[in-house]
Amino acid sequence: MTENAPDNLIPELTSRNVLLEYLSGVTDKASLLELHPADFSDQFEQLSNEQREAFIADTGDLISPDVLAELEDEVVEDILPLLPKVQIAEALTELDSDDATQIFEEMEDEQREEILEVLEPEDRASIEAGMAFDEETIGRLMQREFVAAPPFWSVGDAIDHMRATGEELPDLFFNIWVVDTKFHPIGFIPVSTLMRSPRETKLETLMNDQIFSVGQDMDQEEAAYIFEKYHLISAPVLDTDGRISGIMTADDIIDIIQDENKEDMLALAGVSEAGVTDTAFTTVKARAPWLFINLITAILASIVIALFDYTIAEFVQLAILMPIVASMGGNAGTQALAVAVRSLAERDLTSQNAWRVIRREAIAALFNGFIFAIALAIIAYIWFGRQDIAIVAFIAMVINHFFAGIAGITVPLALKRMGADPAVSSSVFVTTVTDVIGFFAFLGFAAIMLL
C-alpha cells in the first residue's frame, strides 16, 4: 500500500495510444497488459481497419471479455469474425447477461448457431431470453442478476443469506428489492441503509415503498428519462405481470443517454450514423440519402426562382440579395427547431404549453425578423441606392423570419404527434419552408413593386 499522489488516481486523458505503439514496436506486450479494459477498447477503436486486423492476428488473445464489452457495437461486429470461437464463448460465459447479449447481437446468424452450441445451457438460456426482446428495449439491456427478499425477513436474515449465497449474487448491487410471494416488488432498501440497521429489524419496516421501475418492453429512451427525472441509481425491470425480471443501473443509463443524444444531434444534421472508424464508403452511405432529399428541396426553391427569371434578368440586384433572405430564414428556423427538438426530448414541451411556446416563437421571430429586415434594407439601400429594392428586402425578411419561427416549432411538434422522430425529419421540412417562402416573398414582391 503506497501513498498515492492525486495524479495517478485521476485518469490521465491524453491521446497516447499504447496499442499503436505496440504495433510499431515502440513498446512491449507488458504495457498492453497494464491498460484498463476501457482504455484498451478506446485505443483499439482508434486503429484503422488494417491495424486492427494486424493487432488481432498478433495479439488477439488480449481482447478480453471486458474489452469486448467496452467496444462499440460496430467495432464488435467487425472483429467477431476474426476471433476464435472459444474466445467468444468464454467472453459470453464470463460477462454479465446484459453485456453478453449485446455482443451476441452483433454476430451473424451462422456464428450465433456455432457459439450457442458450445455454451452451457444456462448461459445459452440467458442470452436467448435477452434476444427475445426488441433492440433498444430494456429487456435486451437489463441485468438479470439481482437481490430480492421477502418483507418478513429481518436485516440479519438478509445479510446472512447474502453471505451464504455469495457466488450467485451480482458483483455489485445498490438496493435489495423486497418482493411479495409473486415476486412483485413492494419496496426497496438501499444497501447502505440495510448495513446500518439493527440485525433484528424487519425488512418491511425498513423498506421504502415508493419504487420507480421500468418495463421490460420499454424503449431505452423512456427508461433513461425515468432515471434522469427521479435521480435513480438502479431500478427494477418489471415483466408484463409486474414481477421483477432484472434491474437497470445508472452507469448503463449513461451509455443509453449518450447514444440517444448522438442519434439526435446527427439526425438534425442529416447523418444516419457515424463513427470515426467508418470507412469512406460507410460515410458516403450515411450521408447521401439526406443530400439527395436536400437536392430535391433545393430544386423546389430553384423552381420558385425560375418563376421570376425575367424580374431577375432586369434587376440583377435581386440575385445578389436573395441568398441573404433565404439564409437568414434558414438559420432562424434551425434555431427554433433545435430548441424544440431538445425540449421535446426532455419532455419540457408538452401539449400543456405548446401553444404558449408557439406564440413565443412567433413573437421572437417577428422581432428578430424586424431588426434584421431593417439592417438588410439599410444595406440594400446603401449598396444599390434604390428605395424600392430596400423595401422589398425588408418585407421579405420579416415574412421569412416569421414563417421560419413557426415552422421551426410546429414541424417537430407535428412529427412527434404523428409518432415520428422529430429529430430525424424536421430539418428538411423547415429549410424547405424557409427557402421556398424566402425566395417567393422576395422575388414576388419585387415583381409587383419593381416591374
Place this chain on the structure above:
Amino acid sequence: MTENAPDNLIPELTSRNVLLEYLSGVTDKASLLELHPADFSDQFEQLSNEQREAFIADTGDLISPDVLAELEDEVVEDILPLLPKVQIAEALTELDSDDATQIFEEMEDEQREEILEVLEPEDRASIEAGMAFDEETIGRLMQREFVAAPPFWSVGDAIDHMRATGEELPDLFFNIWVVDTKFHPIGFIPVSTLMRSPRETKLETLMNDQIFSVGQDMDQEEAAYIFEKYHLISAPVLDTDGRISGIMTADDIIDIIQDENKEDMLALAGVSEAGVTDTAFTTVKARAPWLFINLITAILASIVIALFDYTIAEFVQLAILMPIVASMGGNAGTQALAVAVRSLAERDLTSQNAWRVIRREAIAALFNGFIFAIALAIIAYIWFGRQDIAIVAFIAMVINHFFAGIAGITVPLALKRMGADPAVSSSVFVTTVTDVIGFFAFLGFAAIMLL
C-alpha cells in the same frame, strides 16, 4: 402493504398538469401533496410566469426544499425573490451540500447576504466552501458527505461505526473509501461487498485499489467523461493535495451530461441558451447574436455574387441554379461538422487518428460531390438545354462538396486545438466557406466558360 400492479410502479409519463388543474380550480390541494418533487417541479416549469406568480402567492409553501432542488436553475433564479427568507434558509439547511450550493448560486448578492446571516455556521461554511469553486467545476457540484475508514479496521469495525454515527452519514452511499492517515484514498469497498464479508476481515484485504477519482477543480464535462468511460457509480473528489474532499455520484453525472449535450446541440444551431419557459424577449436575445453573424457572412457571399452581376444578368439560369450549389455544400459541411463535434466530445477523434478521419472526409466528400454533381448537371441540361451551364454546375458542385467536407472536419479540430469550444463557433465558419466557395466556383467558372 398492498399488492402493486405494474402500472402504478412504472411512472406515468402523461402530460397532465396537476398544478394547472389546481390553479383553475379543477383539483384541490390534496392532489398537489401527492406529487413527487420531480413531477411537481416539472409541472411548475411548464407554467407561464404569471401562473407561477399566482401559484406562489397562493401556495408558495408547497415549494419544498426537494422541489427547489429539482427545478431548473433559471426557474430557481426567477422564483427565489418571491419566496420568504425563512423558507429559503430552511431549504438550504435541509438539502445536501451540492443542492444547497446550486440554489444559493442563483441568488442576487443582496439576498445571499440576508440568507447567510440566518444560516447555522456549519451550513454557511459548507455553502461558502462550494461557492469558492468556479461554476461548472466539480468543487461546486460535489457532495461533501462521504464515508471513509482506515485500512486496519475490520468489516465489523466499519459497520459498527456506521451504525453509531448514523445521523451524520449521507442518506445513501455506495462505496466506503479506505484512506491513509492523510485522508488520501488508497482503496474502496462497495457496500454490497462489505455487507457480504465476514466481520473480522480487514478492510485492506478486501479493498479494490484501482480507484478512479476526479479533481475538485476539474470541469464537469471532464468528470462526466471519466464516469462514462469507466462505468462509475460514484467517485471520490480529490483536493489539490490528493485528499478526499467529497464525492460525485452517477445520478448527478446524468444531469451534467444532459446539460452538456443540450449546450452542444443548441450551440451548433446558434442558440446561446434556451428553455421552454423563456419569454419572447429572452428568446430574441439568445438568438440575435448568431443571426447577426450570419447576416455578415451572408453579405460576404452576396459580395461574391455581386462580382459576377454581369454574368448573371446575361445568363439568368445561373441565378436559378446557384442556390442549389450553395445549399448542397452547406448541408455536406454540416454533416461532416456534426460528426466531428460529436466525435470530439466523445474523444474518439484525437491527434492519433485526425489525419485518417480528414482523409476519409475528403474522399467521402469527393464521392458524394461527384454523384450529386452528375445529378445536377443532368437536371441543368434538361432544364435549360445548355451543355456549358451543365458543365459549370458539375465542376462547382464537386469543388464545393470537397471544401465543405474538409471545412466540416478541420474547422472544429482547429478550434479545439486553439482551446475554443468546437460546437459553438464551427457552424459559422463552415457555412461561410461553403457559401463563398459555392458561389465563387459556380459563377467564376460560368464567367470563364460562358462569356
